[in-house]
Amino acid sequence: MIGKLLSTDLLKMRRTGIWWIVFIGPVGLAAMQALNFGLRYDYLVRDHYASDPWSGLIEETSMFVPIAVYLAMTLLTAMIANVENRQNSWKQTLALPVRRSQVFASKFLACLIQLLAACALLAVSMLTVGLLLKFSGPIPYLDLLKLGVYPMLAALPMLGFMLWMTLTLRNQAIPISLGIAASLSSVFGGAMPDVFPLAWPAVVLGNGEEALRYAGFGITLFAVLYLLGSIHFSRKDVA
């Protein structure tokens, strides 16, 4: 049933422009770095990061990844929910013979697929930038993938929260404002204490050894939020 629901959710997203977000985010980040490294080629590639330009590229990008991930989560969940909220289609969707928990799961999976696609696209476009700029040294495929995926996992609690907010609240202004505020403050994640979930993507990027641990924290906290959201969504009255 989840598969069927997921396929309908992907169908409902046709022509909503949702895939543009998936596309523009990573490609935009890569384009920014292409400019950065292209314009300051002599300084960055030949001097500052001369020993390992690939990790230089990853390092320069990494400070923008948390905000990009949080923004993507905000926009994607809001757009996914908007498909149902706009014409109040919930009453049609939930009057079908489906479990509400499965509807909730399907929306989550749709969002997760898009986030993973964005991560993959980020890796590919960063690779392209590096190759175009003729970086020397071995290509760090794994690090390029981790660049998007680890912060995304560490940021998952945000997805759990946004999923619940956007799918249960009629007024989307509230979750979107909160989401954008969180995204903006995540820029200062490095300066926050590590217990603060908003800081986790930055911690993951700044500290290689702790990466897996904080990704794990992210998944755990997400699981709790997801469960609470799903239970509430399953029980609430549909207006």
Place this chain on the structure above:
Amino acid sequence: MTELMIETRNLTKKYKGARAVDALNLAIPQGEIYGFLGPNGAGKTTTIRMLLGLIRPSSGVVQIFGQDLKRDRIKILRRVGSLVEYPSYYGHLNAVENLETIRRVLDVPKARIDEVLHTVGLTKDAKRHVKGYSLGMKQRLGIAAALLGSPELLILDEPTNGLDPSGILEIRELIKKMPKEQGITVLVSSHLLSEVEQMASSVGIVNQGKMIFQDTISNLQRKAGSEIHIALSDAEAAMIIVREQGCFARLEEGKLIFKGIDNGQIARLVAALVDARHSIYRVEERRKSLEDLFLNMTASASGASMGGISQITGGHSGAPRGAGLPKEVAQ
């Protein structure tokens, strides 16, 4: 005894202490078009949402196809088609894609999409984006969506709301065909009695969350009763002759008004009046319109249901006969 498709017992929904639906007992037999009537805010939509499992009852039981909705919600909903209030649609998709989102969940053959589009007459516009549709077309798409899973029970909440007269007619004809051609039981809600009268075979009237009448439409019409109005030259003098004939009339605007008299009595009365040199202008039968009946029933709703009954009978004078107790008085 026909099988009941929908049965609710003491169905109640409280919102912050106020009872939107109050101990409602619905009984909808198979193959009927059941008109669910009530003024705006009477609790119709709330009831329908509870029937579809969209909101949870505060108390009471819903049984559909003889199964408990709480336990077998998914099994039941597979056999139910619904359209709740204004239509739900995805404006950025065309009609076929809209139906496809539902088809994938219901797992019916793709050919059903063309069939239901044909049924509601949208085949021509199937490839257009739904946001460009007129309200009537959106409503028909909503009905197509409700029909997609070949349901045995169709629940339509205000399906003709906001439509123009030709749209209303179209939808009405569509609904009337259902039980005949496909054996579908239909629950259709409305706040317009005239509309329900034209398609329903039985009715339930709710007001302030309570069921105040539930019976066949013909029994409702019978309850409305009829009066004989005789307009003549000197009504007051004629009253004496009426009394001599053993009839009771009331006088209103120079007319004699009789209740519950048969053809023989009318004939004798008219003959006697003519003999007494009265000029008779008009003898007419007036059915109390269902609209009046409906208004009387709903206006007298709060609490005292007995008061309401005397109003149904006319309330002015005369013996309250011909209009008995509503069969189902909410307890």
